[in-house]
Every structure is written in structure tokens, then in C-alpha cells.
Amino acid sequence: MTDALDRACRSRVVPVATVSDIAVAAPLAAALAAGGATTIEVTFRTDAAPQVIAALADSGLVIAAGTIRTPAQVDKAVAAGAELVVCPALDEAVIERCRDAGVPVLPGIATATELAHALALGIRTVKLFPAEVLGGAALISALAAPFPEARFVPTGGVGAHNAADYLRLPQVVAIGGSWMVGSKLLDAHDWDAVTRLTAEAIALGGVRA
Numbered sequence: 001m002t003d004a005l006d007r008a009c010r011s012r013v014v015p016v017a018t019v020s021d022i023a024v025a026a027p028l029a030a031a032l033a034a035g036g037a038t039t040i041e042v043t044f045r046t047d048a049a050p051q052v053i054a055a056l057a058d059s060g061l062v063i064a065a066g067t068i069r070t071p072a073q074v075d076k077a078v079a080a081g082a083e084l085v086v087c088p089a090l091d092e093a094v095i096e097r098c099r100d101a102g103v104p105v106l107p108g109i110a111t112a113t114e115l116a117h118a119l120a121l122g123i124r125t126v127k128l129f130p131a132e133v134l135g136g137a138a139l140i141s142a143l144a145a146p147f148p149e150a151r152f153v154p155t156g157g158v159g160a161h162n163a164a165d166y167l168r169l170p171q172v173v174a175i176g177g178s179w180m181v182g183s184k185l186l187d188a189h190d191w192d193a194v195t196r197l198t199a200e201a202i203a204l205g206g207v208r209a
Contacts, residue, residue, distance in 0.1 A: 004083040005104045005125060008039035008062040009174035012167060012205035014153065015039070015198060016066060017181040020046040022055050024186055029059035031191035032181070035198025041066040041086055041176065044073055050080040057081045064106075071097035078103055086176075088129055090114050095121060106153060110134055115147055125151040125173060132157025137165040144171045160201065167205035177201070 008014060015032055017040060019025065032040055039062035042052050049065070056063050064084040065077030074085055074097040085098050088108045098105035108129040109115045118126050128140060131154035135142070140152050154166050155176030166172050180197035184190075 003104075004062055005106065008064060008084055009125075009153065011036055011038040011202050012172075012174045013037060013163075013180075013198065013201045014041050014064065014155075014174050014176040015181045016041045016043060016155065016176050016178045017186070018043045018045045018178070018183065019052045019186065020048050021186075022048055022051050024189075025052050025055035026059070027189065027191050028181065028186065028194065029056050029061055031194040032198055033060060035180070035195040036202045037198050038062060039064055039084075040181075041084075042082075043067040044069075044077070050076050053077065053080040053082050068094060070094065074098055074101060074103070086127060088127075090118055090126075092121070095123070108155075112143060112146070115143060115150055119147065119150060124149055125153065127176065128152050128154040128156075130156025131166070132162065136162065137169055140166070140169055140171055144169075160197070163201055164204045175201075175205070 041064040042049055043066040045067055053063055063082050064086050065082035066086040068085050068087050071093050078101045085103055085105045090107045090109055095105050106127045108127045151173045152171050153174045158175050158177045159179045163175055166175050185193050
């Protein structure tokens with residue numbers, strides 16, 4: 001894995017946040033760091049995403065831009081300060097733009113064919129999305145047999161109830177999830193809950209050396 005991706009996965013939990021209020025950025029980052037997180041993924045599902053990423057620049061966390069679907073979004077994310085790009089699908093144009101920008105990319109895959117395509121492009125670590133709907137931990141174990149070099153960051157349907165099922169797999173370098181940064185918690189500014197839920201999630205998998 002590249003350095004930014006490796007650092008992002010060190011706590012083995014990638015909190016995935018959709019933030020529309022820039023004022024939330026600093027206390028959210030502080031709450032995640034207090035819980036042991038090493039990264040935050042800010043989804044491009046709101047117009048405020050680039051401003052939120054910029055506001056997180058000095059947080060000490062690895063800042064990932066998520067739900068990136070176009071090269072233009074890559075440009076906006078990188079200009080704002082994103083160190084990692086996370087995609088819901090495997091798009092060669094997006095991957096190429098990330099490489100041109102010198103930013104690591106975590107593309108989404110859903111099938112063995114897409115995984116083989118990613119590996120052919122030189123990408124070893126992929127996002128399995130939507131993980132739980134596709135077959136969850138059992139699918140990762142099945143894919144690992146013909147593709148032992150692949151590493152996974154399952155996202156989609158991953159929560160406190162099943163995180164351990166994924167984290168116990170040696171092919172899983174991290175999980176992505178939003179339960180510790182859900183909209184209700186952010187709207188309520190319940191930073192203590194964000195910290196507690198993050199710490200509980202990270203304790204399930206242990207921090208990577």
C-alpha cells in the first residue's frame with residue numbers, strides 16, 4: 001500500500017462522514033482522534049465537501065475524499081487537500097487522474113472480474129462495496145482463494161454488529177463505516193459518542209504496527 005493508504009488503514013477503521021456544516025469539521029476530527037482513528041473519509045455527497053476537507057487539513061488525520069466518481073471530483077478533492085481518494089466503483093479515468101495527481105486511490109469493486117481488472121491495473125488494495133449486500137465476509141474469503149494478493153477495505157452495511165466478522169480476516173486491512181459519525185450524532189454535536197463508538201470499533205481489530 002502507498003504511505004497515505006497505509007496510514008489511513010493503521011487503526012483498521014475508516015470513519016465515513018457526510019458533512020454539510022463546515023463548523024463541524026474541527027470538533028469531529030478531534031473526537032475521532034480521541035477515539036484512536038487515524039483517518040476520516042469525507043464523502044462528496046454535499047457541496048461543502050471540498051471546504052470540509054480544507055478545514056481538516058491541520059487535524060492530524062489522513063484526509064480521504066470519498067464517493068469520488070469523476071476526474072473533475074479528483075481535481076477538487078486534491079486541491080482541497082485530500083491525501084487519498086476513495087471510489088464506489090472501478091473507473092480507469094478516475095484512477096488515471098489520481099495517478100497524475102500523485103494521490104493513492106482506493107477503487108470500489110463488486111465482482112471477481114472487477115477485482116481482476118483492478119489487480120491488472122496495479123491496484124492491490126480495493127474497497128469492496130456494498131460489502132454486506134454482496135456477501136460480506138464470506139465473499140472476501142471466497143475471493144481470497146483465487147486472488148491471494150488482494151487486500152480489502154469492505155464498506156457498505158458494515159457496523160458495530162458485524163465489524164468483527166470482517167476484521168478477523170487476514171485479507172481485510174480496514175473497514176469503512178459511518179455508524180460512529182452518523183448524521184444524528186453530528187447534528188447533536190455528540191462528540192463523546194463519536195469518540196466512544198470509534199474507540200469500540202478500533203478495539204475490535206487492533207491497531208496495525
